[in-house]
């Protein structure tokens with residue numbers, strides 16, 4: 093009995109035990125490289141296709157901004173949910189996150205998408221915020237004045253006779269900027285995304 | 295620095311009591327906070343203990359996008375925590391409202407409008423390692439030499 097008690101207590105007198113007792117036991121865990129983090133820039137040139145903004149499900153998570161000379165996507169932490177859809181949607185591989193780019197190259201996955209813009213004529217008051225805010229319009233006519241009056245019929249959206257109208261639905265990139273800028277919630281963009289996989293492709 | 299203060303510093307660095315409150319979330323972040331208790335992350339080896347009682351807490355983890363039911367309640371709860379104290383926003387919800395921040399929802403983010411937030415851990419949900427790192431980073435700043443700084 094006394095022997096076993098001494099034996100028991102001597103276990104706690106060992107220096108390793110004392111060290112272990114006072115210090116953290118597991119080494120700090122590293123984040124494995126295949127975990128999807130916040131998307132990062134790969135260094136490829138952003139072509140301003142806006143597919144990332146189109147695919148992003150989180151409000152305010154991604155913007156494509158013009159920084160000096162070139163376009164560049166910006167991820168906003170606190171909004172981004174790290175879903176990786178922007179990485180998958182970008183046709184130029186500008187963003188990367190975890191293993192997503194590797195999978196895309198190996199499995200030849202892509203996203204196919206289509207859009208539909210609906211303008212409710214009863215709610216639209218022809219302010220032109222949508223047409224001015226639309227980044228596609230901005231590229232076609234950078235001088236577009238507020239009010240959304242069109243100088244050319246190549247525009248995606250314009251205000252005609254006090255109502256906003258869609259001229260070229262196929263140019264829409266689905267970024268939803270118009271929807272966010274409409275004061276009346278008159279314009280609605282619906283996006284239909286489908287994942288496509290073709291492992292046989294070259 | 296007095297001996298008493300150094301003892302306090304040492305004890306506080308090894309004994310951080312964390313309480314969490316969910317002000318309207320999808321439960322994802324709550325699960326990640328609880329995952330911190332699992333053997334893989336083992337938050338208690340750093341001397342961090344998770345409670346459900348704000349009166350015993352040093353750090354409050356705020357989860358969720360602040361639904362109307364939490365008007366008044368969250369500030370009251372914050373006042374119940376004894377000084378020194380800090381609040382950490384866990385996940386996107388208390389920072390921006392995350393996916394719930396759409397037109398015609400009743401949520402009222404950011405939570406920093408309602409109580410002072412010392413740190414934010416973005417992510418939907420953030421990983422347990424990120425939560426752990428935030429608690430370990432905030433604790434010394436808030437608790438070290440608290441009496442001297444005051």
Ligand code: SF4
Pocket residue numbers: 131144147148149150153154167171172173174175176177178179
């Ligand atoms: S990872 Fe998802 S949420 Fe984050 S910016 Fe990309 S698409 Fe948006």
Ligand code: SF4
Pocket residue numbers: 209225226227228229248249263264265266267268269270271281
């Ligand atoms: S979603 Fe709206 S703003 Fe974006 S490209 Fe289409 S029409 Fe323009």
Ligand code: SF4
Pocket residue numbers: 211215216217218219220221222223251255256273274275276277278279
């Ligand atoms: S759809 Fe909205 S933003 Fe566009 S012109 Fe009409 S009211 Fe203005």
Ligand code: SF4
Pocket residue numbers: 319320321322323324357358384385386387392393417418419420
């Ligand atoms: S940040 Fe994401 S996981 Fe956390 S509560 Fe909000 S929606 Fe859920």
